[in-house]
Amino acid sequence: MTGKRFFAGLLGPDIPAHLRDEFTLLTADHMRGQARLLFIGFILSLPICIYGASPGAGPVIAYGTPLLVLALSVTALVRIRQPIDEATDVSEARAVIDSVWQICLLTAAVGSIWCIASWASAPVGIRLYYPAIMSLGALITGYCLMAVRSVGMTVLLVTMGPVAMVLLGTGELMDRVLALTILIAAGFQLVMMVRHQGLLLSLVEARHRSGELARRDPLTGLANRRALLECFERFAARGTAVRLMVVDIDRFKTINDRFGHDVGDAVLQAIAHLLRTHARGEICAARLGGEEFALLAGTETLDPAIALQLLGEIAAADMPHGEAITASIGVAEARVTAGEDWTALYGQADRALYRAKNEGRNRVRDSRDPTVPRHASHAAAACVGTG
Incomplete structure (x- = not known):
């Protein structure tokens, strides 16, 4: 041989x-x-x-x-x-x-x-x-x-x-x-x-x-910030209209303080699993750091309804510490071109996210429509509608 x-x-x-x-x-x-x-x-x-x-x-x-x-x-x-x-x-x-x-x-x-x-x-x-x-x-x-x-x-x-x-x-x-x-x-x-x-x-x-x-987050196995930026650059090179969803777990520090960091890590892994189910085709799911995650893709691929669906899935999921949790999501979209900086798109989504936090958490806010909150009741309906 x-x-x-x-x-x-x-x-x-x-x-x-x-x-x-x-x-x-x-x-x-x-x-x-x-x-x-x-x-x-x-x-x-x-x-x-x-x-x-x-x-x-x-x-x-x-x-x-x-x-x-x-x-x-x-x-x-x-x-x-x-x-x-x-x-x-x-x-x-x-x-x-x-x-x-x-x-x-x-x-x-x-x-x-x-x-x-x-x-x-x-x-x-x-x-x-x-x-x-x-x-x-x-x-x-x-x-x-x-x-x-x-x-x-x-x-x-x-x-x-x-x-x-x-x-x-x-x-x-x-x-x-x-x-x-x-x-x-x-x-x-x-x-x-x-x-x-x-x-x-x-x-x-x-x-x-x-x-x-x-290019991988070692805790969750999702793409990390570096990989997400590379994904953004690929879309920008094609001149694609992209949509970014920034997901932040509500009151995550309280979970760490009450149950310990091991449980907090398990919660992050559970959230990552939910995001991974939506990472189909060109949709990139990433952990940006801490309790902040993101979904990025072209606007034709990443349906805005996914944000509400994800809120419902998070609220309904069985978490390692036995208590339900919620999340807030900021959404932004723009047509990006080669050489364009990621920070402008991320800044829009981040500002929308903090509007959601300031208005009571457990909701989605879109940077293009800051006056109309979409929150938990809609998310629960979306979750029920998808089974």
Whole structure:
């Protein structure tokens, strides 16, 4: 089973669908950083290649192939000059990966031509230097590109494969020893590639889990304020008309004082459960802090009647301390656009909430209609009407 998993893993890790975009971004970022060093290294090594080419290989090999590598390296550095971060589009990240592997493949092919031509025309006493140099360069290239194992494998195949085959075919003992050494090194590099991508996937999974935790309220499991703001920003980016309901438990401090904070926490969890039943589709349910909660969605999705229904559900719910509780709700709506601040919408809902508090609690107030209270009797009817 281990062998099957290894060979299946050579083609790439099994990446869950919800992590693929994040994995692509991380892979592109790693690949870009390593590829920049690789292509700079290619450029710096060109004088050595020109000087070290076999005199019998001719000017095309001695000068033409290094200059072609120079052109490819400069092209690659230009294409990958933009940094990769969370704001980068996934299509741009894929373009970086494609640019790197395509140019690396061409560079590897040019390097193989330089190596084989120099080896074939060199005196017998120095011939082994060329495949050794080529193999070292191939291993370095494969290491720099191991973030995408298929790319690293292709580069190893294009560079070390032809060199090893030529050496094995000469019949010379030392040529065969070097060829076997090259193949062993390539196999070791493959193992490193498999493990490297496994580590990348583990890193993506850990980052995803930490991101989820950073957006969740640990007590209730609802979204927290940060996640609610991100939800607001998504609506704003689409220019959507949104509705916000801010829910505050009435006299919650009294519950904590009389029954203790453990019971108070259980009450918060019970309220969160009621809000979660309304968090369908794009409706975001969140705990803003303390005893304050919120529902946010587009006006077509979040029906204003939900506020009255929620009041009735809270009043009728069995609470951990055995006593009924009530809540007050402030409602606001506005059409928001990209870059718009959340505080204006929240301020309207918050002011409506405190009007509800000042007028006796256990009621809904709408920022657009501050003179007409909607309170407990309506809420109870709404609750009965919904069963």
